[in-house]
Amino acid sequence: xxxxxxxxxxxxxxxxxxxxxxxxxxxxxxxxxxxxxxxxxxxxxxxxxxxxxxxxxxxxxxxxxxxxxxxxxxxxxxxxxxxxxxxxxxxxxxxxxxxxxxxxxxxxxxxxxxxxxxxxxxxxxxxxxxxxxxxxxxxxxxxxxxxxxxxxxxxxxxxxxxxxxxxxxxxxxxxxxxxxxxxxxxxxxxxxxxxxxxxxxxxxxxxxxxx
Ligand code: 5GP
Numbered sequence: 001x002x003x004x005x006x007x008x009x010x011x012x013x014x015x016x017x018x019x020x021x022x023x024x025x026x027x028x029x030x031x032x033x034x035x036x037x038x039x040x041x042x043x044x045x046x047x048x049x050x051x052x053x054x055x056x057x058x059x060x061x062x063x064x065x066x067x068x069x070x071x072x073x074x075x076x077x078x079x080x081x082x083x084x085x086x087x088x089x090x091x092x093x094x095x096x097x098x099x100x101x102x103x104x105x106x107x108x109x110x111x112x113x114x115x116x117x118x119x120x121x122x123x124x125x126x127x128x129x130x131x132x133x134x135x136x137x138x139x140x141x142x143x144x145x146x147x148x149x150x151x152x153x154x155x156x157x158x159x160x161x162x163x164x165x166x167x168x169x170x171x172x173x174x175x176x177x178x179x180x181x182x183x184x185x186x187x188x189x190x191x192x193x194x195x196x197x198x199x200x201x202x203x204x205x206x207x208x209x210x211x
Contacts, residue, residue, distance in 0.1 A: 012038070012103040014095065014122065015189055016114050016169075019129035020159030021084075022140040024175040028129065029108055031182050032189065039104040039189070042095055045071065048086035061091070079109065079116035084154055088113070104189070111165040118168075127188060128169035130202050131159075132176035134209060163209050174202035 019025040033039055045061040047068050056062050063071075068087045072080060080089030090107055098105050107113070107124075117124055131137045137159055141152045166172050171188050175181040187193045 010102050012099040012101065012105055013189075014099060014117075014124040015104060015106045016117060016124050016126040017106055017108055017129065017185075018111050018114050018126075018162065018165070018169070019175075020131060020137060020162045021155040022137045022159065023129045023131040024140065024178065024181070025108060025129045027178070028175065028182055028185060029106055031178075032106070032185055036186065036190070038102070039106065040098060041106050041108060042090055042098070044088050044090055044107075044109070045077075046086055046088045048084075048088070078120070078122065079113040081110055081112035081116075083110045083112070084151065084158065111162050111168075114165070114169070125171075125188065125192075126169040127171045127173055127185065128166040129181070130163075130166060130172055130174045130206055130209070132174065132205065134159075136176075160209075163206065166206055172199075172202050172206065174205060176205075 017025060017029060029041055033041055043057065043059070043061060045063050045068060047063060047065050048060070050056065050059070050062050054060070054062075065087065068080075068089065071077060071091070072089065076092055077089035078092045078095060080087060082088075088109070090109065090113065095105050095107070107117070109117075114126060118126075131140075134156075138152075138156065141155060171184075173181050173184045173188070
């Protein structure tokens with residue numbers, strides 16, 4: 001039996017989570033999905049090549065530029081963007097099907113995608129993950145060792161740009177302590193509450209990151 005129950009035809013929620021690369025977003029999302037029922041990560045389409053250990057139709061739908069452009073011209077994406085020189089997009093039919101089944105869907109997308117979702121007036125709860133510092137961000141990007149130095153530099157530049165959008169999101173969650181950040185996310189997603197968030201601290205760190 002599927003672990004997803006349809007809740008009296010109640011539609012699922014769309015949860016948009018953005019963060020600069022290295023803010024720890026993927027680990028937090030993984031933990032939310034593994035520890036809770038009725039919530040999934042949307043599988044995006046991308047023209048980026050799979051990294052070691054990534055699988056088609058599980059991590060992403062890995063497609064060519066031609067395929068991506070064909071889908072885009074048919075308006076098959078709810079949102080799409082060029083991120084770190086590759087195209088990424090959320091498939092409209094994919095998320096509509098999941099939401100209609102009552103499944104809560106997380107969109108792990110960049111700030112450009114978030115803006116498109118807002119412009120299209122699609123109902124969503126949006127959360128921005130704030131890294132503890134630029135130094136920590138650099139450290140995490142280097143430790144990941146997934147990318148070349150050039151790619152890391154591009155991502156750092158993009159991180160500084162993305163941080164400027166943090167205040168446009170419904171909620172900001174500081175990821176300096178993994179367990180605290182996870183608790184905050186769960187409370188926002190499932191209780192619609194922000195009571196666990198240390199707003200003062202995250203505002204201060206955000207100001208430092210932007211200065
Ligand atoms: P990665 O290549 O490391 O998996 O993802 C790079 C960035 O692309 C991440 O910040 C992620 O949020 C973003 N991304 C992944 N899928 C989508 C998508 O469908 N739309 C948009 N706009 N961004 C995406």
